[in-house]
Amino acid sequence: xxxxxxxxxxxxxxxxxxxxxxxxxxxxxxxxxxxxxxxxxxxxxxxxxxxxxxxxxxxxxxxxxxxxxxxxxxxxxxxxxxxxxxxxxxxxxxxxxxxxxxxxxxxxxxxxxxxxxxxxxxxxxxxxxxxxxxxxxxxxxxxxxxxxxxxxxxxxxxxxxxxxxxxxxxxxxxxxxxxxxxxxxxxxxxxxxxxxxxxxxxxxxxxxxxxxxxxxxxxxxxxxxxxxxxxxxxxxxxxxxxxxxxxxxxxxxxxxxxxxxxxxxxxxxxxxxxxxxxxxxxxxxxxxxxxxxxxxxxxxxxxxxxxxxxxxxxxxxxxxxxxxxxxxxxxxxxxxxxxxxxxxxxxxxxxxxxxxxxxxxxxxxxxxxxxxxxxxxxxxxxxxxxxxxxxxxxxxxxxxxxxxxxxxxxxxxxxxxxxxxxxxxxxxxxxxxxxxxxxxxxxxxxxxxxxxxxxxxxxxxxxxxxxxxxxxxxxxxxxxxxxxxxxxxxxxxxxxxxxxxxxxxxxxxxxxxxxxxxxxxxxxxxxxxxxxxxxxxxxxxxxxxxxxxxxxxxxxxxxxxxxxxxxxxxxxxxxxxxxxxxxxxxxxxxxxxxxxxxxxxxxxxxxxxxxxxxxxxxxxxxxxxxxxxxxxxxxxxxxxxxxxxxxxxxxxxxxxxxxxxxxxxx
Ligand code: GCU
Numbered sequence: 001x002x003x004x005x006x007x008x009x010x011x012x013x014x015x016x017x018x019x020x021x022x023x024x025x026x027x028x029x030x031x032x033x034x035x036x037x038x039x040x041x042x043x044x045x046x047x048x049x050x051x052x053x054x055x056x057x058x059x060x061x062x063x064x065x066x067x068x069x070x071x072x073x074x075x076x077x078x079x080x081x082x083x084x085x086x087x088x089x090x091x092x093x094x095x096x097x098x099x100x101x102x103x104x105x106x107x108x109x110x111x112x113x114x115x116x117x118x119x120x121x122x123x124x125x126x127x128x129x130x131x132x133x134x135x136x137x138x139x140x141x142x143x144x145x146x147x148x149x150x151x152x153x154x155x156x157x158x159x160x161x162x163x164x165x166x167x168x169x170x171x172x173x174x175x176x177x178x179x180x181x182x183x184x185x186x187x188x189x190x191x192x193x194x195x196x197x198x199x200x201x202x203x204x205x206x207x208x209x210x211x212x213x214x215x216x217x218x219x220x221x222x223x224x225x226x227x228x229x230x231x232x233x234x235x236x237x238x239x240x241x242x243x244x245x246x247x248x249x250x251x252x253x254x255x256x257x258x259x260x261x262x263x264x265x266x267x268x269x270x271x272x273x274x275x276x277x278x279x280x281x282x283x284x285x286x287x288x289x290x291x292x293x294x295x296x297x298x299x300x301x302x303x304x305x306x307x308x309x310x311x312x313x314x315x316x317x318x319x320x321x322x323x324x325x326x327x328x329x330x331x332x333x334x335x336x337x338x339x340x341x342x343x344x345x346x347x348x349x350x351x352x353x354x355x356x357x358x359x360x361x362x363x364x365x366x367x368x369x370x371x372x373x374x375x376x377x378x379x380x381x382x383x384x385x386x387x388x389x390x391x392x393x394x395x396x397x398x399x400x401x402x403x404x405x406x407x408x409x410x411x412x413x414x415x416x417x418x419x420x421x422x423x424x425x426x427x428x429x430x431x432x433x434x435x436x437x438x439x440x441x442x443x444x445x446x447x448x449x450x451x452x453x454x455x456x457x458x459x460x461x462x463x464x465x466x467x468x469x470x471x472x473x474x475x476x477x478x479x480x481x482x483x484x485x486x487x488x489x490x491x492x493x494x495x496x497x498x499x500x501x502x503x504x505x506x507x508x509x510x511x512x513x514x515x516x517x518x519x520x521x522x523x524x525x526x527x528x529x530x531x532x533x534x535x536x537x538x539x540x541x542x543x544x545x546x547x548x549x550x551x552x553x554x555x556x557x558x559x560x561x562x563x564x565x566x567x568x569x570x571x572x573x574x575x576x577x578x579x580x581x582x583x584x585x586x587x588x589x590x591x592x593x594x595x596x597x598x599x600x601x602x603x604x605x606x607x608x609x610x611x612x613x614x615x616x617x618x619x620x621x622x623x624x625x626x627x628x629x630x631x632x633x634x635x636x637x638x639x640x641x642x643x644x645x646x647x648x649x650x651x652x653x654x655x656x657x658x659x660x661x662x663x664x665x666x
Contacts, residue, residue: 007432009177009441010468011108013046018111019062019104020047027054028066032097035217036064036104061115062107064092064100073123079184079219080125081106083114090114098184098219102126102452105180109464127414130345130374130421131451132185132223132306133178133444134269135428139163139189139196139204144512149190150380152387153429153436158188162196164207170430172214177434179218181448185421186220191271191308193227201226201254202234205261212262221266223306228270228290229278230254241283242293255297267303268294269347274311287311287332288339295341306374306423307340309333309348309364316528324540324548325528326352326575329364334553338370345372345420350400350413352550353529355383356506357396357497360562360572363553365416366405374420375400375413379443380427384496386515387427387436389636390609391496392489394446394458401454407557414454422451437632438625439489441469459490470621481620488609495609497571498602499640502595502647504575505531505539516639517646531574533654537581538591539574551576570594581655595651596659603644606637 020043026036040051052058069076076082081094081103092103106124107114136149137156147155157170178186188211189197200208201224212222231237231250241247258265272279272290280290291307298305312328333346340346346368351359355378365373377397384391401414401422414422424447428434435441446461466485472478500517501508507529510518522529531538541547543563551562561567565577570585581592589597610633616626649666652658659665 007434008173009434010445010465011177011180012469012471013043014471014474015108015111015468016043017047018115019108020044020049022049022061022115023052023059024049024062024064025052025054025056025060026064026100028064028097028100030066030097031217032101032219033066036097036100039104040064060089062090062092064104066095066097066100067093069093069095073121076123077125080123082121082123083107083119084121085114085117085119090119101179101219102182108180109468111467126182126452127454128418128422128451130185130304130423131183131448132187132266132374132421132423133183133379133426133447134187134191134225134376134423135426136190136192136380137188138194139200139207140194142194145190145192148429149192150382150425150514151427151429152381153427153431153434153440155430157428157430158211159207164210168210168214171211174428174434175215175218175220177444178220178448181445182452183448184220185223185266186215187223187225187269187306189225191225191269192275192277193225193271195233197225198227198230198233200224201230201258205258209261212265216264221264222262223266223269224258225269225271226294227278228272228280239283240278242280242285242289243283248293248296251293251297255294255301255303259301259303263301265301265303267298267305267343269306269308270294271308271310274308275314279311286336286339288336288344291344291346292339292341295344299341299343302343304343304345306345306347308376309346309362310354312528314528315526318524318526318530322548323528324542324550326540326542326550327548327553328352328528329362330367330553333364333371334367336371337368340371342372345374347374347376347420347423349376349378350397353506356504357384357493357500358504358571358575359506360504360558360575361400361403361405361413363405363550365413366555367553372420373416374423375417376423376425377447378425379447380425381440381443382514383509384493385636385639387440388515388632389496389606389639390437390439390488390492390633391443392439392446392458392462392492393443394450394461395490396493397447397450398454398456398458401450405558406555412454417454422447422454424448424451433625433628438628439485441465442489459486462486462489472620475620477617477620480617484612484616487612491605492609495602495605498598498605499643499647500602501531502574502598503539503570503591504572506575507531508647517643519646519650532578533651535654535656537579537583538651539578540576541578542576547578581651581657590657592651592655592657593660596648596661596663596665599644599648600663603637603640606633606640609633610637 076095079098081099094100139159141147229240235250273281294305309329445465472481511521542550544552
C-alpha cells in the first residue's frame, strides 16, 4: 500500500504522476522557465516521461509555450495562462513565464483529466494581483510570543537561535507550496518588529536576500516588516518624524541599499501606532504622512508599502462605554482617503476587531474609494482553535470575500480588494507537517486559491487539497477517505463557532494565549473587547440610536440592516446589539436557548468528528499522520466540552433561565 508523504503537504511526488508520465515539450527561456523545466524533469525521471526544451520531431502529450496569446482574447497578463487540449495534445500558453509556472501547477492539480478528451481553451487569470502571505516570524525567540508570533506549528523555518538557519530547504519547499496555490508575495518577518528584527533592513539584509533567492524561482517576491522608528534605532537620528528631511533621506538611501541587494524586493509592511509599535502619532503626523514617506522611498524601484489599519487604543478603561474598538480603524483612516500615494496599500483586517470566529466585514473596506485597500485574513488559527482544533476557514473567507457592502449587483469585498490585494497571516512552522494539525494545511492552500479566484467553492478547494495531498485513488478505499475528510472539515468552522463565543460577541478566550474559554477574561481589561453580560442580557450596543454609532460606518443597506435587531442577521446579533436573554432570534429560539443548544450541539459534533476518524479503515492514511490527527481530535473534544460547560454554566448562573431540555449544566 502506498502511503502519503504528508511532510510534502500538497505536493507529494505522486501529485506529479500524470504530468511525469507524459512526453512534454517546453518553449521559452528565463529563470521561471528553468523552474518549470526542473519540476517537469524531476517528475519525468520518476514516472517515465520525457521533457524536451525547444523544437523536435517526436510526438508530445503536453506543450508549454511562452508565446504571445492572441490579443483578441485579451492576452494572459503577467501570471495567467490558457489551457486547451486538442488531438491528444494538452497545451499551456502564457505571455509571461509566471503564467507557465501557474499553468503547470494547474495541470498537476487536474491530474489525469488534463490528458483525456478534448478541452476547449480555458483562460485563467488571477482575480487579485497581490496575493501575499505574511509570516509572523521573529529572529529571536520572543519571551512571550515565542519564535513565531501566534504560531502553532513550532519554530521558524527561516531562523533558529537568533540566526539564519544553515539549512533553508524548508524555505525552498515552502516557496513551492505557496506558488502551487497561487501566492506571489511573502513578508518574511513579524509585524511586531523587535530590536533584532529591525536590523533585517540594514546590516542583516543578507538574510533577507538569502530567503529572497529561494522564493524567486517560484515567482514570489519578498517583503519586509519594518519598524517605523528605524531611523532612530538603526540610523542614530534624533527623530523618525516622516516630514523631517533627514528621516526621509535615511529611508531613501536605506531603501536604495535594499534594492541594490534584492532587485525584485516587493516592499515594506508597517504596523504603526498599534499595540505599542512606534508610529507617526508621536510626531503629530498622520498615517498618510508615515505611509507616503515610505511609499516615496520605494517608488523609484517599483516597491509598495503595505500600511496596516489595525490601529486602536489598547489601553482603554473598561469603564469608558463611549470608546468602541470596532470603530477605531474607520475613525483613524477614512478621513485620510485620497491622501495615500498610489504605491501605498492600506492593509485592513477583514473584521473590525481581530480575527474572531465571526465578525462583520470591516467598514474601512467600504469607505476608502480613493485608496488601495488590501484585505488581511488569518490562516494561523489564533482565535479558531490554534491548530489543535479542526477549523477549515475557507467558508468564512468566502463569506467575507463575497460580501456585498452596497447591496446586490454592486461590488463585493473581493472586487474592492483587487485594488490592493489579499494577505493571509501564515500558519506554518518547522513542524514536520508544517502546520501542527495536518488538516490545517488546507487553510493555507485555500487562502492561496481564494486569492487567485475568490469565487471558488470552499468544498471544491478542499477536493483539490485532498486529491493532491492524500492521493485517495492510491488507497484501498478512496471514497471513504474523501468522505471522511469532507465530513470532518466542511462544516468545522460552524462547529467551532457553535461551542465558542455566541452570536458574534467574540473573545471570551483566555487572556494572552487566546486558547480555551474564559468568559470574563477580557471583560475588565484595557483591550476594548467586552460582552457586557449581566443578569438580563448580553451584547454590545453599536447602534446609532442608543449605542456607539458603529452601524453608521456602513453604507446602505447594511447600516440599516445592522441597526435593528429585527433585521440584523442572527449570527452577528450580539456584535451589534445588547439584547435580553429572552430575545427571540429569526431562528425562533431565544438567545439563551440558542446559547445552550449550540454549545451542546457543537460539543457533540466534535465527538462525531472523532468517531469518524476512529472509523477510518486502517491503512488509508499514514499511521503517524493518523496518530497526530487523533491526538488533536482528543484535545478538540476535551476543549469543546470545556467551552460548552463554562459558557452554559456562566449564562445559566447569570440569567437564571434553565435549559428548556433539562440537560446538564453545572
Ligand atoms: C492580534 C494578535 C497579536 C498581533 C496582532 C496584529 O492582536 O494577538 O499577536 O500582533 O493581532 O495583528 O498585529
